[in-house]
Amino acid sequence: MIIVLRQGTPEKEIEKIKNKMESLGCQIHESKGENYHLFGLVGDTTNIDPEQLQANRYVEKLIRVQEPYKMANRLFHPEDTLISVENEKIGGGNFTVIAGPCSVESEEQITSIAKEIKLAGANFLRGGAFKPRTSPYSFQGLLGEGIELLKIAKEKTGLPIVTELMSPGMVEKFVDDVDIIQIGARNMHNYDLLKEVGRIDKPILLKRGMAATIEEFLMAAEYIMAEGNENVILCERGIRTFENFTRNTLDISAIPVIKKYSHLPVIVDPSHAAGLWWLVEPLAKAAMAVGADGLMIEVHNDPANAKSDGQQSIKPARFNSLMNSLKEMAILQDKVM
Amino acid sequence: MIIVLRQGTPEKEIEKIKNKMESLGCQIHESKGENYHLFGLVGDTTNIDPEQLQANRYVEKLIRVQEPYKMANRLFHPEDTLISVENEKIGGGNFTVIAGPCSVESEEQITSIAKEIKLAGANFLRGGAFKPRTSPYSFQGLLGEGIELLKIAKEKTGLPIVTELMSPGMVEKFVDDVDIIQIGARNMHNYDLLKEVGRIDKPILLKRGMAATIEEFLMAAEYIMAEGNENVILCERGIRTFENFTRNTLDISAIPVIKKYSHLPVIVDPSHAAGLWWLVEPLAKAAMAVGADGLMIEVHNDPANAKSDGQQSIKPARFNSLMNSLKEMAILQDKVM
Amino acid sequence: MIIVLRQGTPEKEIEKIKNKMESLGCQIHESKGENYHLFGLVGDTTNIDPEQLQANRYVEKLIRVQEPYKMANRLFHPEDTLISVENEKIGGGNFTVIAGPCSVESEEQITSIAKEIKLAGANFLRGGAFKPRTSPYSFQGLLGEGIELLKIAKEKTGLPIVTELMSPGMVEKFVDDVDIIQIGARNMHNYDLLKEVGRIDKPILLKRGMAATIEEFLMAAEYIMAEGNENVILCERGIRTFENFTRNTLDISAIPVIKKYSHLPVIVDPSHAAGLWWLVEPLAKAAMAVGADGLMIEVHNDPANAKSDGQQSIKPARFNSLMNSLKEMAILQDKVM
């Protein structure tokens, strides 16, 4: 950490800061130019709260040299994290596809979609039971019944299931019934929920908040990991920008950036990123090409009558042909699919 | 609601959509030009799920004529909402000032700040007990003990207290001890928490999410109101943009926009918007000038040693002089302060 | 075009608007519900200025059914535009690679880079002679001399050249010496310059402005085409968002969106989008996978001593290996490369 002092800081204040840093166990290297005066801190700086330092009116700037995340940091964990769920593996050289409808609507719907995506080669079944909706008047999901229907679909196809948890009070039920617990974009900053799922040992699929920086995204993963659960899968699903032709702007660059700085697997959700079904296929291919570890795709047998997100869902036949294209690309990209 | 159909939509599909709309209780006015074909829906359109309609591949566009919020809508509630807390009033022609430290740190700290802001004319004491922090390694607040210290400060000064709730599990304690319950920006999309505080009758101070549109902000208020709690105070605290000189970009225009479309009181938090103490004063004045119903300001007796947000906190003396300026402006703005 | 009137618009005002629209040659279909009153306009609406209509205080909303661009619109020109420059073709099923340094620095530099990229299979040589720089104190390019050096490099390698034009006064020189004239992101809204290059017949490489929507980008192309020059190549180079790990956020979705709505070729500049050399390769592959018509890549033999943009330039050896990967992918994507 480097502290840049304001020009003309009184000697007395300089001493105060020095003493404080030394009392926190850091050595100080002072460096003084015509236009600046700075301290380079040597030693363990983890006890220093950067915000508190910046509140000092004599501190002009504070420069972090290291990333603020530790457990999610590739620096301290150079190998890719590999997450195993039943017979499936996520991360490493694998390319994992999670597919299914936005919402679970009926036993017939979820089992028939599950069968079709299974045939096409999907690895996991997704389906929302508890739905975070912008309007309190929109369909909020089948709730507990939705989970039961997912379990039936799993029984019939063998596909492990992924579904979203919104409330700390439901954690136990999800641990029992769900294979991967999803934390949605709207709850990426819900730290109480993150801590809660940090205390269990189910894999967590964490979606990037719609205005979260890459660093904040990794800090949210850190919240989960710091409580003991290291099985975190990150999911890029688009960020909010001024461009509103698409529902969100898929931040494709985030994939290689995260893979460089973290060892966690990263997948892409082209359906939510685009919000338009005809963009799912090209974006899914781009995700494969850029080095993602997998995809989460909304598939619906009857999008026009879907209870949610029909506009961004593709039909099983299109999903099947997309899977075939991806399998061809996987060879060039050295991915197991 | 207006449905614009894609050019060349087959007659059969047109009939299907017509029948569906009629079955939902709407009459249809058809309008056809060379380049478009549209249905204007007459009657109660609240049973129509816009997302489902848009999923129909023959629907080009869907145009809402009415706002999606009802209880928060000024159209159905033309009078300003006035919220009473002990002897204080929020909304209507009042200008309410909530002040205090970011975090409650000790009895001495919170009571001394409370006394000073009381003298300067503040109406409420704020202070964080449960703190949402980007890093799991940062100070997370004094938790329950923080609430106890706030109660002591209230006892000594008479100032009712405002503090943030992060977890549905804590609602009961907050109902007992707190005068206004704050829902932070990071939880504006945490619908389970919104529903929870919708079922109580304490006033809720709802902060705008950092990437929430004005409409989504009002929909979050609607979540609370739809459960029965109509005492919602909205708080603009800056949105995230490409400009990062300031921590956030204060969306000053949001105040008159919200006041036009909603009857709820709207206050401004210049401290979080700017992230820099020397911007608090000019932004607070701008908030008064633009028509806000009040302010929430971070005040700390020793910002350089504050446990959080010291960089954006002003000292009691500066707060006092700001209050004097605001009182002068209040006369021109026809506000009671 | 659909006009939504404000509730309670006086009959007199309704008549005025009706008469005005009819005088402009449009028929009106009126549609009236409980909550709305609207006019659907039938006939040629191109004489109607939407801004003027919206200024009418009785007009609540105005809904455009058609895109505002005509010549760039695929609706009126379903076939892909194919642009020929010497022996090279851009658009259609071709995948075109433009490569070279950010700035032309010396004869030795530009010719040696040109030779290396030629060997690797690049189709065009790029190099800045006139450089738009944020600071007036930064290197502004070799100006006219830079153009001369590009011509020498072209002579030695046969690669046609692409370079940026900043001033209307230089158009004639560029027409004589340059094969494709680039309009940079900073000048995408410089309408006088767009009109100027609309009057010549050289192909124009138009970069997207850093905060331009896809529609505004196509309208900038329309400015050029409306003057008579239909040889426009669009270039997505990242947009400005809150995420600043990368210099810009590559809007990868813009490629399939533009290709659906326009017949013009679209290429991607991963170097400017990312601002970091190690992101160029994955982003270039993503561009191929998403369906782009080509790439523009910064290549420098000595990035650490480049006069500009060294941080985002790759070396010739890496460019060569990237080209090999792209050629493999091109087969799957049905692109000629």
Add this chain to the structure above:
Amino acid sequence: MIIVLRQGTPEKEIEKIKNKMESLGCQIHESKGENYHLFGLVGDTTNIDPEQLQANRYVEKLIRVQEPYKMANRLFHPEDTLISVENEKIGGGNFTVIAGPCSVESEEQITSIAKEIKLAGANFLRGGAFKPRTSPYSFQGLLGEGIELLKIAKEKTGLPIVTELMSPGMVEKFVDDVDIIQIGARNMHNYDLLKEVGRIDKPILLKRGMAATIEEFLMAAEYIMAEGNENVILCERGIRTFENFTRNTLDISAIPVIKKYSHLPVIVDPSHAAGLWWLVEPLAKAAMAVGADGLMIEVHNDPANAKSDGQQSIKPARFNSLMNSLKEMAILQDKVM
């Protein structure tokens, strides 16, 4: 300037960087911790190109201690710049109001508006003759004739005139006929135009680009000043964000930030920021309260028939009442109006 080196940088590379910096006339203070290695540069660092340094793969970060602008920097010019135009003064303790229609449409229109705003107390008349429009098919202004009509309006009212210049080729005419030359938001990055107006001695009203940071805005002013013209007035007119209820998001915080870092006068354009006439009044007051040096407001006698921007124009009567409110506020704000 501070250079942070990557961990494990070879000694040879360290020496290379050291030697280069010393050859550019800087002394180096080295500082080495467990996790970092840095150089603090002492002496004149203006010869160092930061981009070039960052291109060195061994440089982890580069930290500027000083702002990159010099002539616009308050550090080197602590007094407010005061600009005189005929009898009017801009900057210092003055509050200057520029008003008029978006476009000059006819002699009758411009002179009648000029008379009304003059009566209400405006200091300058604005009116567009050359209009930058998103669509090539929209009204582009009366061009040269518009300038002539502005001159007539000036003759009749004595109000000096402000109008936008779009092309370097028109500079001479503008120098002869116009009192303050406006550079629009779309041309803030048009460096050739900035240099051109830097060589004349007319005051320049420079609008912030819609996605320009505050620093880039000041660098655009620096382009003008570096050529010799120090009479620059800055104008905040809103930035582009995800919020699109308003045309742009007025960055009200930018005013006090710019006034702290620069000595140039800063005014606010609430009309373009909001895009909605009913927001002009509250935003104008907020601009006064936050410390702006003036306003630029669109006033039209018949907004519903304005050729451009009618939606954001206010009528003369409303302008008059706004001026009265501002005059009252000016007393509290210590502004001469």
